[in-house]
Amino acid sequence: MQPTMFLRAQLIIVLLMLGSILLSACGGSAPTPTEAPAPTEASAATETPAADPSNEPFVFGMVLVGPINDGGWSQAHYEGALYAEERLPGSKFIYIDKVNPADKPNVQVVQVVDELVAQGAKLIITNSDDFKDGTREAAKAHPDVIFIHASGDDVLTGLAPANLGNVMGKMEYGKMIAGCAAALTTKSGRISYLGPLINDETRRLVNSAFLGARHCWTELRGNDPADLSFEVTWIGFWFNIPGVTLDPTQVANDFINSGTDVIISGIDTTEALIEANKATQAGTPVFALPYDFEGACAQAEAVCLGVPYFHWGPAYLQILTAAKQGTWEPAWQWLDPDWTDINNKDTSAIGFIKGAGLSDEASAQLDEFIAGLADGSISLFTGPLKFQDGTVFLAEGEVATDEQIWYMPQLLEGITGRSQ
Amino acid sequence: MTDNLPTETTPEALPAPPLPRTRMQPAIQLLTSAAIIIGGTLLFTTLVLLASGTAPLEAYRLILSGAFRNPRTIADLIMLTAPLLLCSAGLTLTFSAGLYNLGIEGQIVIGAVLAMVPLRLLPDLPPPVLWLLALSAGASGGMLWALLVGVLRLYTNVSEIFVGLGLNFIAIGITLYLVFGPWKRPGVASMSGTEPLPEALWLPTLEGSRLVPLAPIIALVGISVVWFALTRTHWGLELRATGLNLAAAERLGVPAHARLVQSLAGCGALAGLAGALQILAVYRALIPNISSGIGFLALLVVLLVRFNPVWVGPVAILFASFSIGSIQLPLQLGIDSSIAGVLQGTLVLFALIAQGVQERRR
Incomplete structure (x- = not known):
């Protein structure tokens, strides 16, 4: 192959790859985050015992399989978390979305969880059936953090370590x-x-x-x-x-x-x-x-x-409140709708x-x-x-x-x- | 250009004799190239970042430093660099032979699939024997898949680019079939892959870390062998001659076609080894996206360093650190982590542009 042709072919390949990356990045770009950027070096703050723990925000994290604005499963979880954050004083919500092999190759649930824990998360919700192994592995690696695997059944099957719970609505x-x-x-x-x-x-x-x-x-x-x-x-x-x-x-x-x-x-x-x-x-x-x-x-x-x-908000609020007070116990929760009004967003798990x-x-x-x-x-x-x-x-x-x-x-x- | 302008010439202002080209030229070339590459990349990614409403400096800080924050991220960095380095080493061989081995992704995948075979069939063998079997099966699988490219290229004269891309699809098809078919989890097929391997079969990690020391060792041996073969052996000389001009090399008595196929076989074996490591050391299961795009990332690495095996290592580490560091972006800035991919791609793009500029000047 002639050198210039060789070069031209390389240019085309790189342009194609770059184009596809840009397209995928723009296609699913998330809106500006609703929460303020995490304070820099939150990890440093969590490692040194703080003088007054009541001033520390109770940080909880979420690992989402899809984008937070997918108009579906992941958005429902995201809004549920915002609901809980709003109603639980002193809580602070952080998340990483699009954790799936197409959007984030080379990134595993355990790695993402590590990041959330480094930001101070004391409780982490994972929202995909496909996170079952990853959530379990992460829960074993961080025994002092509470994990909630939404839609999972590790508690039911007995595979869950003591810091892992499951929650699902009766869809x-x-x-x-x-x-x-x-x-x-x-x-x-x-x-x-x-x-x-x-x-x-x-x-x-x-x-x-x-x-x-x-x-x-x-x-x-x-x-x-x-x-x-x-x-x-x-x-x-x-x-x-x-x-x-x-x-x-x-x-x-x-x-x-x-x-x-x-x-x-x-x-x-x-x-x-x-x-x-x-x-x-x-x-x-x-x-x-x-x-x-x-x-x-x-x-x-x-x-x-x-x-x-799904209305994940009420369940998350209940779980987070228990976790913050130190009364959380691992459970497999399969939550009923509120039959008096299935669309009551404060009481019904599904609607x-x-x-x-x-x-x-x-x-x-x-x-x-x-x-x-x-x-x-x-x-x-x-x-x-x-x-x-x-x-x-x-x-x-x-x-x-x-x-x-x-x-x-x-x-x-x-x-x-x-x-x- | 200025030479042609009419100027008042006094004896003192006569144009100085041209600088000795041989000494200054390379330095100037290097500086211009570096300016084009770094300036162009920064300009382009900064524009992308500004367009998405992000503070560029903060984003760069996170991408560059994110991978080096603590031992944990450094371990992740090493575990991503190892397969990347193996694939880059392989591609250095094929590029030196003038081949575009875009089929490298498929070679990783088939390596991973074949590595699973001994693990599934003979789980009762002592683990070290199984590891050896799995690694060899992976290397042979990748090599066979690459040889298919070579055979089709030589005997049907179809471009290795198209053959390779086609074989990538087939390899992924085989993986999906296995994950959702014969190798699926009991009762439930899952996108998260096959049932994880029993812990006894995981390659040993450093205590309390995800770092498997064997992975970087294999990768370093791989790149060293490639460096040695390319730069210190007659075989490597012949390979590079083939890459520069196949017809001329042949006329000078180089078995050019054999060298083409050998470079593919070598690349396939290294990629297959990377696939086996993805199974044994990273995912510990066969997942649909087992190659994770590492082959294409390696393509960028090798293009950026112009197939120079010495520079493959540092650049592979740099690219892997972008990937690891960028996990911070959605968390801290609320922007998409694919900006790392933009950065990697843009770097190579401007490297090619810089090269084009230099060639035009000559």
Whole structure:
């Protein structure tokens, strides 16, 4: 190769690499942080015993898998942390977001935790199922720091060290309500679920959405269950990683092209809603239910049927208060909604906000369904229920225990899509 | 240019005889290059930082010093530098032979995958034997994957760039298949990779640290061997001759094609070794992004030092320190840590520009 050609080729390669870095940096750039930059050398302050500990802020940290403004899972956690910080005097919140192999290669949970601890964090929340090993390893490395692995189950499985707890909201109910809203709206009888990756949590949520949909399809609309198609496609991760996951935009379009008119999203981001909106504007009415974050409908109000979302704030406030007072005990917490008002942001762990796309009639029927869940007259994890392979999950009249629901090994009979 | 302007000439003001080029030229060249590289990089990244509303000085301070704050970050720095150094050593070989081994990422990945095989199949062997097996399997895997590039390049005459990039995709595909298929965790496939290796199989670390002393040792041996082979052996001379002009080298009796393939094999083995270290010393599991972009980072390192094996080490440390230091950015300044990547890429960009400027002057 001629020297100048050699040089030119090198220039092109470097420009391409630089361009892709800049693009990814700008694409997901976080807004200016709401908290002031940490005082420089906070670590020095924590290492020397302070004269008056009551003046020291109680620093808590969070490791987030996605960006804090993803309009989904990570944003809900972030806002939950801000909620707790605001209500707990003397507390100070620090975080690192986008901790995932695409955004931060070469960075592991343990390293990020080290940084937070160096900034003085006494309690650290990690927010992804994928942080399970990393959180456990970090908890062992920092025995005097409290760790909360949201959505995890290390306490349940007995793998957790004494300074590690788990917390999760009973999103099953939120997904049942979402499934019901979908079934009350669909004209074609085809509901599709945009799934992330396959694990206990996601199987549980798909099954819940399906049960809600089937109940409302048959009981409230009086249709034959055989006429309801409920399909799930797993993209492979909680959000799009180009080249690694399926592209959720593409999958949503495949759903729409195959006749789906309601998409329930199980991923952290809002592609389903965006694509439903595009299809609707192009003349094919399609509705969607995003997930995780109460503000998610804002991206396309008209086609949004509603959003099941988490309120992490109350749980975090309770945990942080206990930790600050020194009364925290490790626990596996699976928190119920506040059935008197599932949208009470001070008491309910999960909620459901109706979207503008829901018709008045469907909205009234949905209220009826929610009331049934609240008073216990509707209990969907009650037998007879079978798994996809025909084996019995719950016998006639049998009601599932929390653990049976937490660890469902398969999707339920009636759902199209992979269980494993 | 000024020479051509009409000027009043008195005998005293006659233009001085040109400076002896041979002595001054290299120094001036070096200074101009350094000015272009450092000035250009600072200007560009500062603009990016200002555009994102950040105080540039604070950001630079964090990036430059973040990796050297305490023994823990220094350990992380060493553990990132070791595979980076191995890959940079490998790429020094292929660049010297005039090859763009963009397939290095795939060679790391296949090295990592093959390193997993003995660990999974024979977990009951004594750990030191297993480590040796895993490291050799990794090196052979990377070498085989690189040889594929060489074979396709020689026999089908397809550019090694495209072959390499294609093989990268296949390697990642194989990894994803294994992580989500046959090697998945019991019951649950997870993006966080396969079940972590039993602790007995982890390469020993320094007490209370994540530093695996073996990793930097392997890396230093790797770069030393490459340096020696390139600069002190006849083989290295032939390799460099091939890189300068393949046809001419061949006419002078150098087995140029053999040298091309050998440089690829060497690079692949070093990259595979890096992949095995990612398994044994860093992630302790096979994860989807096991290469973590280290191959491409190594590409930048080697481009910046113009394939000079002596400078690969310091620059690899510098680039790794940017990566480690930048973790501080989101925490302290609320900005994205990918600014480290911008800094690394821009440095190389201006190094190439500086080189282009020098070549044009000649």
